Amino acid sequence: MAGQKSNEMWGGRFAEGPDAIMRAINASIGFDRRLASQDIAGSLAHVDMLGATGIVDKADAKQIKAGLETVLREIQSGDFSFSEALEDIHMNVEARLRDLIGPAAGRLHTARSRNDQVATDFRLWVRDQLDGADAAITALMQALLGQAEKGVDWVMPGFTHLQSAQPVTWGHHMMAYVEMFSRDLGRIRDARRRMNESPLGAAALAGTSFPIDRDMTAKALGFDRPCANSLDAVSDRDFALEFLSVSSICAMHLSRLSEELVIWSTAQFRFVRLSDRFSTGSSIMPQKKNPDAAELIRAKIGRIMGANVALMIVMKGLALTYSKDMQEDKEPVFDAADNLFLALAAMTGMVNDMTAVPETLKAAAGAGFATATDLADWLVREKGLAFRDAHHVTGALVALAETKDCALHELTLSDMQSVNDEIDEGVYSVLSVENSVASRMSYGGTAPEQVRFQIKRWKEILEQ
Ligand code: ARG
Numbered sequence: 001m002a003g004q005k006s007n008e009m010w011g012g013r014f015a016e017g018p019d020a021i022m023r024a025i026n027a028s029i030g031f032d033r034r035l036a037s038q039d040i041a042g043s044l045a046h047v048d049m050l051g052a053t054g055i056v057d058k059a060d061a062k063q064i065k066a067g068l069e070t071v072l073r074e075i076q077s078g079d080f081s082f083s084e085a086l087e088d089i090h091m092n093v094e095a096r097l098r099d100l101i102g103p104a105a106g107r108l109h110t111a112r113s114r115n116d117q118v119a120t121d122f123r124l125w126v127r128d129q130l131d132g133a134d135a136a137i138t139a140l141m142q143a144l145l146g147q148a149e150k151g152v153d154w155v156m157p158g159f160t161h162l163q164s165a166q167p168v169t170w171g172h173h174m175m176a177y178v179e180m181f182s183r184d185l186g187r188i189r190d191a192r193r194r195m196n197e198s199p200l201g202a203a204a205l206a207g208t209s210f211p212i213d214r215d216m217t218a219k220a221l222g223f224d225r226p227c228a229n230s231l232d233a234v235s236d237r238d239f240a241l242e243f244l245s246v247s248s249i250c251a252m253h254l255s256r257l258s259e260e261l262v263i264w265s266t267a268q269f270r271f272v273r274l275s276d277r278f279s280t281g282s283s284i285m286p287q288k289k290n291p292d293a294a295e296l297i298r299a300k301i302g303r304i305m306g307a308n309v310a311l312m313i314v315m316k317g318l319a320l321t322y323s324k325d326m327q328e329d330k331e332p333v334f335d336a337a338d339n340l341f342l343a344l345a346a347m348t349g350m351v352n353d354m355t356a357v358p359e360t361l362k363a364a365a366g367a368g369f370a371t372a373t374d375l376a377d378w379l380v381r382e383k384g385l386a387f388r389d390a391h392h393v394t395g396a397l398v399a400l401a402e403t404k405d406c407a408l409h410e411l412t413l414s415d416m417q418s419v420n421d422e423i424d425e426g427v428y429s430v431l432s433v434e435n436s437v438a439s440r441m442s443y444g445g446t447a448p449e450q451v452r453f454q455i456k457r458w459k460e461i462l463e464q
Helices: 020-026 029-052 058-076 089-107 114-150 170-195 214-220 230-235 238-264 292-315 324-353 358-365 372-383 387-404 413-419 425-430 433-439 448-463
Strands: 155-160 163-169
Touching: 029 058, 029 089, 029 114, 029 214, 029 324, 058 089, 089 114, 114 170, 114 230, 114 238, 114 324, 114 448, 155 170, 155 358, 155 433, 163 170, 163 433, 170 238, 170 448, 238 292, 238 324, 292 324, 372 387, 372 425, 372 433, 387 413, 425 433, 433 448
Parallel strands: none
Antiparallel strands: 155 163
16 A cells, blocks of 8 residues: 555545655654554543543544554554554554544544644653653662762772872762762753643644643643643653753763773772673683773763754754654654663663772872872961961972882871971871871761761662
8 A cells, every 4th residue: 555545644635645765754653663652642541531521422432442452452562563654653553543443543633633642652751761760860879879888988099180189988989979860860850840741732733623621631641731832832842852961961970980980990990890790701812801881881971962962953943833853853862761771770780789999999099199188288287387388398298208209108207397397296197098088077078977977868868
């Protein structure tokens, strides 16, 4: 049938069917079949409303409903044959409904258009992804909390410019990511709240002359309310853009954590051991254990952010309301969602499985004169120096230690006094990495006591 006669859904004014190339560029069934269950949920809500308001008589509504349920079962069990000639999921479902129940199927599309239909389907689909991301990010936060608890007071180097800066704790470093992912979670919840309005009933663009009940369909589909402007309802895809934008930010966070795991798992660092379950070997070098999962997660931002840019550019400059350009909204979102979930699951598995090595962390923590700031602070606190002067004195002590090839705490008191004669024995108390981190008691600081407080706070929040 395809191509031989005009389209059975809209072919009334067409003498000829579409060219094969036209069909190929026009059809979306190859990908929008992923909206099948949302499409049928939308139709069920619509037909219930048509029956309840008397727009369609009750017997027809009942028959349509039963038919839609059969179509859904066929799709779910893989018995459904999708047709490119029928363009998209909406017309595939409706055509099958007609096969099953006959002419009554033609009443389903009363007071509706594919424009509000697809806007509804896609919102429902994106809403499911937001809910899935909510759960997946929560699981990752729990994995990070587990790591933080295990090494709440393990000292390690904190870096700026990837140079040793000041000692911090493993727990503190893990909790930094908990904060980051919690903001992703917040953005997801914000986006969900904003997008949860029903486009159904906007019809093609102007609303409808039928006495529909939009509150009823909105409620049936779990929306908070119907969209208040029919033109906007069929036009905008900002809800999908928000999903892509929060996904991009989340993927960026995942990418940074991945990069750290890649660095930390090298033979040079040995801060963490990744489990076999989340590593791969090399086909030529028998000793290799590669952090492939971390590398792939690090790269996912490319396609997720790419999807965000792609859809933004599709939508840019489109006059209201619907244009077929908007059919290009789905594939980037599908791909981004699939990859975000894969990345989140892989990261959660990797974090749960990995083992930090406290000895190596500690050995590295003191490297690079990491307690120099503690020394400068001591000069300010104990000897009344201005911070700028203390900074200068400490710099001279670091230079001295460098020429003697020793650590700060290995300088003798007379070495110290050769730089500043006010320095006394007390200084050694601040040069150990443990004392350094324990002293960082400011709110949000790296002292184990502060980190414990944050872990407790987050556990309580996540338990709710
Ligand atoms: N397959 C279409 C899409 O995804 C459905 C809407 C079609 N509407 C139209 N006016 N041609 O955008």
